[in-house]
Amino acid sequence: MQMNEIEAHLGASAGRRTGPVILDMKNISLSFGGVRALTDISFNVKEHEIRAIIGPNGAGKSSMLNVINGVYRPQQGEIIYRGEHRRNMDCYAAAKSGIARTFQNIALFKGMTVLDNIMTGRNLKMKSNFLLQALYWGPARREEIEHRIKAEEIIDFLEIQAIRKTPVGRLPYGLQKRVELGRALAAEPEILLLDEPMAGMNVEEKQDMCRFILDVNDQFGTTIVLIEHDMGVVMDISDRVVVLDYGKKIGDGTPDEVRTNQDVINAYLGVEH
């Protein structure tokens, strides 16, 4: 199936209903010593939206995701998440308050099974203490069962039942990426940050991943912020796109607006500033 067919099938971007702004990044600047990774960048993300961040290599895309989930603390700016103003996010607080992410390089426990990897995504949801969990007793047992049911639901959703007991390290790359998505979904996030979810995939794997991203957005109502280099994918599935170049914002709008923005065209053609 082609991307536009997938979109038509799922009633994607054109018809998607987005809500109010859930995340507002205001005047974010971030430096590493003398390197300015982000300079005065503002953009927002609306509830239920698929928002892409694009730009040439080194533009600051991953740094921006790291600011959103609290890995990096910007020197300037403000983050407003669900109406709360913060100077910066904190990793634990971000995860606890519904922000999950996947990484550019797969970060799974290679020796553990698919099911166990997905279960690790439930950690922050676990209430019973370590001792009860170790004894697998009373409330801990009931809780463990509930978490396993949730993990199995995600496995069904991602159509990976056949490999649920397989150690992740033995799986092909495309499936590992799908498991990583599953682990992020296990946290039942409100905002899902995806760092190059299709990198290194073949066409068929990309089509599958696109379909799952659209399904997650559609069926769970999850807001998605993604970095992606494949322009076909970005233009097909995103509601709005923000474009970075050398740490500055050079474009922001619908795929059509961004596609015809001369600064964006220049950046991708490598025209000198």
Ligand SMILES: Nc1ncnc2c1ncn2[C@@H]1O[C@H](COP(=O)(O)OP(=O)(O)OP(=O)(O)O)[C@@H](O)[C@H]1O
């Ligand atoms: N931890 C860090 N320490 C020092 N410099 C960093 C760090 N992280 C990012 N940078 C620098 O910040 C700039 C932006 O990098 P970033 O990885 O955010 O870009 P990107 O758009 O995600 O690139 P790519 O598409 O290649 O992944 C680059 O110059 C990079 O070298």
